[in-house]
Amino acid sequence: MADLAEMPGVRGKLTPDAPLAPLVWFKAGGRADWLFEPKDADDLAEFLRALDPAMPVMGLGLGSNLIVRDGGVRGVVVRLAKPMGAIEAIDETTLRCGGGASGIAVSSAARDAGIAGLEFLRGIPGTVGGFVRMNGGAYGREVADVLVSAEIVLRSGERRTLACSELGYSYRHSELPEQAIVVAATLRGTPGDKTAIQAEMDRIAEAREATQPLRTKTGGSTFKNPDGDKAWRLVDDAGCRGLTIGGAQVSEKHCNFLINTGDASSTEIEALGEEVRRRVKDKAGVELHWEIQRVGDRA
Structure with missing residues (x-):
């Protein structure tokens, strides 16, 4: 090293x-x-x-x-x-958000500024830097719908500002350079009523609490939804709800979530995901693709 x-x-x-x-x-x-x-x-x-x-x-x-x-x-x-999570209103419909700001912080700042259309970020458990890179989405909307531009630092140290149209967005994917870091983003919504915005944020929070294993050690949605179908349905139909490998388990509450029930290793968690993929392919003939990012060296 x-x-x-x-x-x-x-x-x-x-x-x-x-x-x-x-x-x-x-x-x-x-x-x-x-x-x-x-x-x-x-x-x-x-x-x-x-x-x-x-x-x-x-x-x-x-x-x-x-x-x-x-x-x-x-x-x-x-x-x-x-320190890199500051959020400021640029005008009546636009926020500039630091790359370290959470989805909850951004949606709350939008509410306070009377900006509608960013409520869905309340349902994304990540930061601006992460969900801009992967075109994060929830509840029928995605970052590509609201992003004006992203400020990035390239691996060389060069700083650039890229328009949304330059990011090559597709479902849960962008064409940002591999080692670039998103340090800020400009997001645009529409003028809205603060009470209505808060009501929509509350609806999203309640829906997440009711359907997702939020109070566990999890990694969010594991697999991308295939065209015309839902990953959770395919996982369930393949008999994987509650399936375990070591300390890793397919959530019984929402079976597109993997959870660490105690002291699972990352090896066990990833192996469980691969076993789910195998079973879905055998049962439905569909190849699920990871939405969770897997990084680093295997032990």
Whole structure:
């Protein structure tokens, strides 16, 4: 592991051999060679410019849709913490949101500003940086519907602003460069009534609580919905509801969720997902594709 302790000009927090399990929802997985929490976008850009170009870089938000494999992550994991989560209203329908801001914070700020159309972000358990990258969505809407532009820092340290049309969005996918970090996004809604906006946010929160295993160690929706079908239905029809491998289990409440029932390893969680994929393929002839991102080395 390269020694970055003497990196010049670093203003944020740089931690060697950092455990990642506490930072992801599954509470499982290995360590990062280095964890960098930049103070601001300039700090991140300067850090990446000075970093050996051969050193891998990966962004991390809330870790809500992520399996960190047990062998850990080589290179640098960049985590945009609270200092990079500021949200400001630009005009009566537009917010500029830091990459570290959560979906809940963004939807709440939109409500306070009387901006409708961003309520669905209340149902996305991630940060702006993550859901802009993967075109996150919930309750019939997705980021591509509301994104004006994204501010990114490339692996080289170069800063760019890309219009929504330049991101190559498709279902739960973008064409953002692999190691680029989304540091801010401009989102646009429509003028709305604050009471009505809050009512819609409450409806979304109640629906999530009623249907999803939110009070467990989980990773959100595991598989993308195939065209014309629902992943949970295919998983259920294949007899996988409640299926376990070690400490990993297919949720009985919502079987497109995997949960860590106690001390599951990431190896067990990923193996369970692959077993579900195999059974669905055998039963329905449909190949499910992972929505959860899987990163790092196997143990």
